[in-house]
Amino acid sequence: MLLAASKRMLARLLLVTAAVTAVSCGSDDARSAFVVGAGDSVESRVLAEIYAGALARTGLTVAVLPQLGARPDYLAALDAGRIGLIGEHSGELLAYLDSATTARTPQQVTVALNRALPEGIVVADPADGTDMRPRVLLPAEVADREDLRSIADIGPRCGEWEAGIATAPDILRASSAPLSINGCAFAGKRPLPDAAALRNALLDGSSPVGVLSGPPALTPGAADGLAILTDEDYALPAQNVLPIFRKGMLDDRRLEKLNYVAGELTTEDLVDLILKVRAGTSPATAARDWLDEHAL
Incomplete structure (x- = not known):
């Protein structure tokens, strides 16, 4: 288990239950939907809508559950099965799971992260074109x-x-x-x-x-x-965007779809999407437009 659900987490879940139901076609869809979570940041909501939109285009019934708080909160929701997937930064997630890690390059971080993940939790390919390091x-x-x-x-x-x-x-x-x-x-x-x-x-x-x-x-x-200043030697650990999700919930076709997203998403794209949302575009609309532009 990552963390026990906190009172704060439970309160947030009660507040956003309506949001999950609203994005589905009806109560039956809401109960059967694959739920993509989002924390409190704009980036997290944008990533949730990108992943949810991409998965929905494979025919999967998907809902987005936003405002799940900070890393401990939304990882607790993932661990407890309240959500099936959430977007993360590779190096920060690794440091959260293994504070003693010395991994720094993208390859080192990916290998170490796969070793540090709790049982039943996996990640898809990181988006190599994203660099969210300081x-x-x-x-x-x-x-x-x-x-x-x-x-x-x-x-x-x-x-x-x-x-x-x-x-x-x-x-x-x-x-x-x-x-x-x-x-x-x-x-x-x-x-x-x-x-x-x-x-x-x-x-x-x-x-x-x-x-x-x-x-x-x-x-x-x-x-x-x-x-x-450039950092080709990774003095700062790699921070690539990637989805973390519950094992066994997505078939090969849907995993491939997530990996297609990873192959297209760049730092510039993510910054542009965040700025659009900050200016008033809904995260779902911004994500849908990005998926359309990249034929995803």
């Missing part, structure tokens, strides 16, 4: 002057710098474990309220380096005047 940022002027292009380049300097830290909006939240960057131990960390505050701190020099928990494009303009 981004390390420098003022562009500093990066150009000192020829700093990658996280590896700043390794010798990390011990001299206090890093500004900010959370990217509307994405799956990282685990509660402290930020760990292989080969880069900052002298300190300064929490900042958002990506805009992080950009200002970098440009005015109050923070010499910054870490944003996801793609800067989620906050348009957040990287203006900044350099985003």
Whole structure:
């Protein structure tokens, strides 16, 4: 068992029962539907609608159960069988299940994750085109002057710098474990309220380096005047999007459909979908349009 269901979890389930029923054709469909869950973030709801929409196109009766809370809550729902599938980030899920993991590359994370999953829970292929890792940022002027292009380049300097830290909006939240960057131990960390505050701190020099928990494009303009350091060596563990689900509930045709989604979904797509939902498009409509565009 991952976790026992909490009182908070039960309360949420009561609140969203109507939402599950509403997406089905009738009460019989609601009871027989394969339920795709979503946490509280926009990203989680978008992923739920993508997976649900893709599975529905195979003829499966599907419902989406939203607002399941944070990782402990929705994994408890999956473990208890209240939902059959939910979208995740590979590295964060692995760290949640195995806090001692040292896996970093996509392949290492996938192998370690499959070993760490509880009995009866499996994952499909990760979307290799998605990269939801934190981004390390420098003022562009500093990066150009000192020829700093990658996280590896700043390794010798990390011990001299206090890093500004900010959370990217509307994405799956990282685990509660402290930020760990292989080969880069900052002298300190300064929490900042958002990506805009992080950009200002970098440009005015109050923070010499910054870490944003996801793609800067989620906050348009957040990287203006900044350099985003590359991380080809995976100093930060891989964070690819993938579905986690209950074993034996999906046949080969439906698993293949999930893997087709994995082959098409990119970071840019996911950011665009999140921005559309933030602007007022419903998650179901945004997901349906994306599936249509990719002939899924």
